[in-house]
Amino acid sequence: MPDQLLFALEVTLNGLMAGVMYALVALGFVLIYKASGIFNYAQGVLALFAALTLVGIQQGQVPFAHLINAVTGMHVTEFGWKIPAILAILLTAGVMVGLAIIIEKLVLKHLVNQAPIILFMATIGMAYFLEGFGDVMWGADIKTLDVGLPQGINETLESVTDKALGYGFFIDNLDIVATLVAIALVTALTLFSQYSKQGRALRAVADDHQAALSVGISLRFIWILVWSIAGFVALVAGIMWGSKSGVQFSLSLIALKALPVLMLGGFTSIPGAIVGGLIIGVGEKLFEFFAGPLIGGATENWFAYVLALVFLVFRPQGLFGEKIIERV
Amino acid sequence: MNDMSEGYVTADGRKIGGTLMEMKNITLKFGGVTAIQDISFDIRDGEIRAIIGPNGAGKSSMLNVISGFYIPTEGSVYFKGVKRGPMKPYQVAQLGIARTFQNIALFDGMSVLDNIMTGRLTLMKSGLLSQAMWWGGASKEEDEHREKVEKIIDFLEIQSIRKTPVGRLPYGLKKRVELARALAAEPKILLLDEPMAGMNVEEKEDMCRFILDVNDEFGTTIALIEHDMGVVMDLSDRVVVMDYGKKIGDGTPDEVRNNQDVIDAYLGVSHD
Numbered sequence: 001m002p003d004q005l006l007f008a009l010e011v012t013l014n015g016l017m018a019g020v021m022y023a024l025v026a027l028g029f030v031l032i033y034k035a036s037g038i039f040n041y042a043q044g045v046l047a048l049f050a051a052l053t054l055v056g057i058q059q060g061q062v063p064f065a066h067l068i069n070a071v072t073g074m075h076v077t078e079f080g081w082k083i084p085a086i087l088a089i090l091l092t093a094g095v096m097v098g099l100a101i102i103i104e105k106l107v108l109k110h111l112v113n114q115a116p117i118i119l120f121m122a123t124i125g126m127a128y129f130l131e132g133f134g135d136v137m138w139g140a141d142i143k144t145l146d147v148g149l150p151q152g153i154n155e156t157l158e159s160v161t162d163k164a165l166g167y168g169f170f171i172d173n174l175d176i177v178a179t180l181v182a183i184a185l186v187t188a189l190t191l192f193s194q195y196s197k198q199g200r201a202l203r204a205v206a207d208d209h210q211a212a213l214s215v216g217i218s219l220r221f222i223w224i225l226v227w228s229i230a231g232f233v234a235l236v237a238g239i240m241w242g243s244k245s246g247v248q249f250s251l252s253l254i255a256l257k258a259l260p261v262l263m264l265g266g267f268t269s270i271p272g273a274i275v276g277g278l279i280i281g282v283g284e285k286l287f288e289f290f291a292g293p294l295i296g297g298a299t300e301n302w303f304a305y306v307l308a309l310v311f312l313v314f315r316p317q318g319l320f321g322e323k324i325i326e327r328v
Numbered sequence: 329m330n331d332m333s334e335g336y337v338t339a340d341g342r343k344i345g346g347t348l349m350e351m352k353n354i355t356l357k358f359g360g361v362t363a364i365q366d367i368s369f370d371i372r373d374g375e376i377r378a379i380i381g382p383n384g385a386g387k388s389s390m391l392n393v394i395s396g397f398y399i400p401t402e403g404s405v406y407f408k409g410v411k412r413g414p415m416k417p418y419q420v421a422q423l424g425i426a427r428t429f430q431n432i433a434l435f436d437g438m439s440v441l442d443n444i445m446t447g448r449l450t451l452m453k454s455g456l457l458s459q460a461m462w463w464g465g466a467s468k469e470e471d472e473h474r475e476k477v478e479k480i481i482d483f484l485e486i487q488s489i490r491k492t493p494v495g496r497l498p499y500g501l502k503k504r505v506e507l508a509r510a511l512a513a514e515p516k517i518l519l520l521d522e523p524m525a526g527m528n529v530e531e532k533e534d535m536c537r538f539i540l541d542v543n544d545e546f547g548t549t550i551a552l553i554e555h556d557m558g559v560v561m562d563l564s565d566r567v568v569v570m571d572y573g574k575k576i577g578d579g580t581p582d583e584v585r586n587n588q589d590v591i592d593a594y595l596g597v598s599h600d
């Protein structure tokens with residue numbers, strides 16, 4: 001095979017891996033949107049908050065240390081213990097469930113039956129609050145997240161492809177792990193929603209609120225459930241992105257990359273989020289590879305949005321969304 | 329309070345028990361509109377109770393109060409002699425009170441089978457964790473529910489559309505699926521809001537037969553709203569008549585038919 005083609009293949013593979021990350025974030029959006037019609041602007045910040053909390057717990061940081069020190073004049077920073085990664089992840093998942101309950105009790109409960117734009121505004125408020133709250137709780141410095149995921153180029157893959165094709169593919173171990181984790185997560189979510197009592201209730205609420213109420217489903221319970229799941233998905237995304245590029249504010253901006261994914265895949269479709277993520281991931285890498293050199297590079301900043309826009313013009317409901325024909 | 333007074337036997341030999349549910353001085357206001365004004369009536373165990381009245385009389389509002397969708401401005405609902413506090417619809421459903429809607433509320437994206445399965449949610453036991461992990465016989469429980477649902481499907485003669493997404497069904501069948509979902513909850517009381525509206529004669533006859541069979545075979549108490557007077561006279565044991573939010577008649581079909589206020593309301597005699 002000509003080198004150029006092999007190189008493009010490698011770029012495609014890397015694009016697929018990046019797409020998995022996008023899909024993971026988009027998934028969180030879709031879950032909440034389907035169940036409650038809320039576009040959750042705070043999804044990215046949830047990932048940031050989850051990653052911050054995970055690092056904090058793992059490192060044994062004292063939460064609100066800055067505040068405690070300022071008020072009491074003490075000087076506490078760390079408990080002096082380290083918590084194993086797996087336990088820290090479980091504890092963080094618990095924190096995300098707690099957060100879901102608090103969000104429902106303090107915010108959502110009071111906004112039942114409000115217009116979608118009001119709910120959207122509320123999530124913007126939540127996003128900025130959580131961002132600040134995360135800083136106060138864990139400090140604003142950039143943190144490294146290491147839960148023991150393998151990093152660096154996968155050497156087996158490189159040597160195998162080198163022998164077979166005469167060209168060694170550079171694929172990051174972390175990307176491979178992220179892909180496997182994402183596949184496991186989506187499988188688990190699908191099984192849960194298809195076969196469990198709560199999953200069935202979740203689908204019912206996503207389909208029709210009134211009918212769901214009449215069969216004995218508590219909407220408030222379902223909201224706590226979806227926000228918990230979205231928080232868990234955010235945690236997974238936060239771990240992957242955080243391991244890759246550190247835990248810092250920019251992590252919450254990955255949410256913006258999920259936006260074109262949603263435009264492509266539709267806001268209500270889980271397969272759409274996955275396929276949309278992959279298309280954006282591959283598309284932007286390939287475009288940068290082929291067209292980047294011609295037009296001066298840095299196309300990854302905007303390509304996804306333009307692709308989504310073009311797509312939107314021809315299929316406003318997204319890849320998998322249902323076509324809406326207005327009743328006359 | 330205990331108002332389970334002795335029942336009676338109908339002309340066709342069905343035993344009707346004491347009071348199962350009682351509405352006491354229910355008033356419901358929406359801003360300036362009074363949808364229900366100080367209405368009281370009871371529903372006896374095992375009977376078919378109809379609520380009739382002209383458009384906008386407040387019938388659906390009454391059903392919504394009973395099922396917890398509306399909280400009455402004044403008055404209370406008593407169930408099995410116990411006064412019910414303000415309840416959410418899902419709590420009412422968990423008491424064994426199932427309903428259908430005037431405008432049909434189904435899960436359009438799900439198959440007929442899945443729709444009916446949701447009716448059994450209140451009866452499913454396995455918790456979140458055990459189900460997520462397939463412990464505690466969650467799948468065995470699923471099979472048992474599935475079996476019950478298949479029985480209802482046979483009962484309502486909808487085998488041929490079991491797997492069809494509900495959104496694609498014609499109106500008459502949707503109404504039938506909605507009834508099936510309500511039945512799946514094995515309710516003590518079934519509330520039906522115009523179960524035959526918009527159906528052709530044949531579909532209406534089927535629906536009438538199903539309602540009678542449900543009442544007869546499962547002993548389910550039924551409260552239904554219906555416009556077709558012929559149907560009401562055939563089906564119901566007792567009838568409440570509403571007009572402009574007030575109760576203007578209450579009794580057997582024959583009593584109600586000969587009530588002057590009711591005749592006036594239906595003939596559109598002016599209200600003053």
Ligand SMILES: Nc1ncnc2c1ncn2[C@@H]1O[C@H](COP(=O)(O)OP(=O)(O)OP(=O)(O)O)[C@@H](O)[C@H]1O
Nearest residue numbers: 358361363381382383384385386387388389390430
């Ligand atoms: N959610 C609501 N908000 C405001 N007004 C309402 C609401 N629900 C019902 N109403 C009003 O209450 C009155 C009674 O309505 P309801 O739907 O109970 O009548 P109905 O007897 O069921 O009529 P129909 O035979 O047309 O179904 C009407 O004036 C209606 O506009």
Ligand SMILES: [Mg+2]
Nearest residue numbers: 387388389430
């Ligand atoms: Mg009505």
